Amino acid sequence: xxxxxxxxxxxxxxxxxxLGGCQTxxxxxxxxxxxxxxxxxxxxxxxxxTTDRDKTLRTVIATLQDLGFVIDKAxxxxxxxxxTKLDGYQLRMTVSARPRGExxxxxxxxxxxxxxxxxxxxxxxxxxxxxxKSMFLEAQQVE
Amino acid sequence: MRAMKSLRGRRWLASAVIGxxxxxxxxxxxxxxxxxxxxSEVSLSIRQRQSRxxxxxxxxxxxASSAAVLQDLGFNIDESxxxxxxxxxxKDRDATEAGQVVGALVMAALFGxxxxxxxxxxxxxxxxxxxxxxxxxxxxxxxxxxxxxWNTQKQVSKIExxxxxxxxxxxxxxxxxxxxxxxxxx
Numbered sequence: 001x002x003x004x005x006x007x008x009x010x011x012x013x014x015x016x017x018x019l020g021g022c023q024t025x026x027x028x029x030x031x032x033x034x035x036x037x038x039x040x041x042x043x044x045x046x047x048x049x050t051t052d053r054d055k056t057l058r059t060v061i062a063t064l065q066d067l068g069f070v071i072d073k074a075x076x077x078x079x080x081x082x083x084t085k086l087d088g089y090q091l092r093m094t095v096s097a098r099p100r101g102e103x104x105x106x107x108x109x110x111x112x113x114x115x116x117x118x119x120x121x122x123x124x125x126x127x128x129x130x131x132x133k134s135m136f137l138e139a140q141q142v143e
Numbered sequence: 144m145r146a147m148k149s150l151r152g153r154r155w156l157a158s159a160v161i162g163x164x165x166x167x168x169x170x171x172x173x174x175x176x177x178x179x180x181x182x183s184e185v186s187l188s189i190r191q192r193q194s195r196x197x198x199x200x201x202x203x204x205x206x207a208s209s210a211a212v213l214q215d216l217g218f219n220i221d222e223s224x225x226x227x228x229x230x231x232x233x234k235d236r237d238a239t240e241a242g243q244v245v246g247a248l249v250m251a252a253l254f255g256x257x258x259x260x261x262x263x264x265x266x267x268x269x270x271x272x273x274x275x276x277x278x279x280x281x282x283x284x285x286x287x288x289x290x291x292x293w294n295t296q297k298q299v300s301k302i303e304x305x306x307x308x309x310x311x312x313x314x315x316x317x318x319x320x321x322x323x324x325x326x327x328x329x
Contacts, residue, residue, distance in 0.1 A: 057227055061271055062285070065193070066186050067179075068304055070289045071269035076226035083269075086289045086302045091179055113175040126180040133182070 035119050043121045046128045046139035047104045053079060056097045056105050056135070063131045069093065090114055093127075106142065107131065192308050194285040195315045195326035202228055202272050205282055208322040209270045215317065218268055228272035238264035238292045259294035261301070266290045283329065286314055 023029070033040055050056060060081050061071060069083035072092075079098055085091040093111045100106040109127055111118035118124075132139040199205060203225060210220055210230050218232030243260040250258045268288050275281035288310065292301035319326040 054227070058273055061227065061229065062273060065269075065271060065285055065287055066182060066190055068186075068189075068287075070267050070287045070304075071229055071231055071271060073222050073231065074224040074227045074229040076224055081227075084267075084289070085179070086291065086304060087179075088302060089176070089179075090302060091175065111175070111180075113179070114173055116173055118175050120175065122177070123175050123180045126182075130180070130182045 033117065033119070040119060041108070042142060043119070043124050044110055045106060045108045045142050046131075047100055047106050047142050048132075048135055048137045048139060049103060050105050050135070050137060051099065051103060053097050053099065053105055056107065057081060059134045060095045060097065060107065060131060063127070063134050064093065064095070066134070067127070067130060091118075100142075104140075107139075189306070190285070191329050192306075192311050193287055194283055194329045195318075196275060196281050196283045196329055197319075197322060197324045197326060198280050199282050199322070199324060200274065200277050200280040202274060202282055205272050205284060205322060206230060206270075209272070209284065209286075209318060212314070212318050212321050213268060213270065215321075216314075218266075230270045231268070232270075233265055233267045235263065235265050238262055259296040259298070259300070261292050262295045262297075264290050264292040264301075266305075284315075284318065284326075286311065 035043070048056065054076070057074070057076065057079060061074065061083075064071065064081065064083040067085065068087060069085045069091075072082040072084055074081045078096070080094060080096045082092065082094045085093075091111060091113050093109060095107060095109045097105050097107050107128075109124060111123065111127075128139040197205060206223075206225055206228060210223065210232075213220065213230065213232045216234075217236075218234050220230060220232045222231040223229060238261040240261060247258040247260045250256055266288060267290065268286060270284065270286045273283045273285070275283050288305040290301070290303060290305060291299060294300040315326045
C-alpha cells in the first residue's frame with residue numbers, strides 16, 4: 001500500500017520543483033517586468049526628427065491598422081493610442097508620442113500577447129520599421 | 144485484490160495526469176508569433192479594401208456621419224477622439240449557426256458526446272479619418288472590424304479580424320449615402 005504512494009509523491013515533488021521557477025505570489029505581477037526598466041525602455045522607444053505630434057499619432061494609428069489592429073482608444077491630449085489585434089491570439093498595444101527637445105518626437109510602444117508582456121526586441125523593431133516607412137522618417141535608437 | 148488493483152491503477156492515472164499538467168505548466172510563457180508585427184505583402188490590399196476617400200476637408204462632418212452609420216448598424220460607440228479622427232464601437236450579438244448546431248446534435252445522437260457550438264459574439268469596429276490633401280479636398284476613411292466568439296460552454300472559440308470584402312463594400316456604400324458624397328477607392 002505504502003509503495004503505491006511513491007509515484008504520486010514523486011510527481012508532486014517534480015511539479016513543485018518546476019513550478020518553483022514560476023511564481024509564488026501572483027500579486028507581484030502588478031509591478032513586475034522581466035527585463036530591467038532601462039533595457040525595456042530602449043527596446044520600446046524610438047526618436048523621430050519631427051515636432052508634429054498630431055501627424056505622428058495619426059501615422060501610429062495608420063500603422064497599427066496596417067498591422068491588423070483595431071483601435072481601442074486614442075487621446076490627443078495625452079498622446080496615447082491603444083489597439084488590439086485578434087488573430088487566433090490577442091495582442092494589445094499602447095503607443096505614446098511626446099516631444100523630445102526642440103526637434104524630435106519620442107515614440108514609446110508596449111505590447112501584451114495574450115497574458116504575457118512582450119519583451120523581445122524583434123517585434124518592437126518590426127513595429128518601428130513599419131512606422132518609420134509610413135512616417136517617411138528614420139526611427140532612431142535612443143540611448 | 145481486485146479493488147487494490149483498481150486503486151493502484153487510479154493512482155498511476157493520477158500521477159500521470161499531474162505529471163502531464165506539470166509539463167505543460169513548465170512552458171509557463173507564451174511567445175508572440177514572428178509575423179504579428181510584420182508588414183506583409185497583403186497589408187496593402189487589405190488597406191485598400193478597408194479604405195475609401197471622399198472629396199471633402201470637413202473631418203468633423205465625416206466622423207459624425209461615420210458614427211451615425213455605425214449606430215445605424217447597431218454599434219454602440221465606446222470611444223471617440225475627434226482631434227485624431229477616431230471612433231470606436233462594439234456590439235454583442237448571437238453567434239449561433241444552424242450548421243454547427245446540426246453537427247453538434249448529430250455527434251450527440253451518434254456518439255453521445257456533447258459538442259459545444261458558437262453561442263455569442265462581440266464585434267468591434269474602429270473607424271479612422273485622415274486628411275490626405277486640402278487641394279484637391281481629400282479625406283481618407285479606414286474601417287476595421289474584428290470579433291470574439293464564445294461557445295455554449297462559455298469558452299472563446301474564435302478570435303479574429305473580419306476580412307470579407309463584401310462587408311467593407313457594404314459599409315462604404317452606407318457611409319457614402321450618409322455623407323452624400325461618392326466613396327473613391329484608394
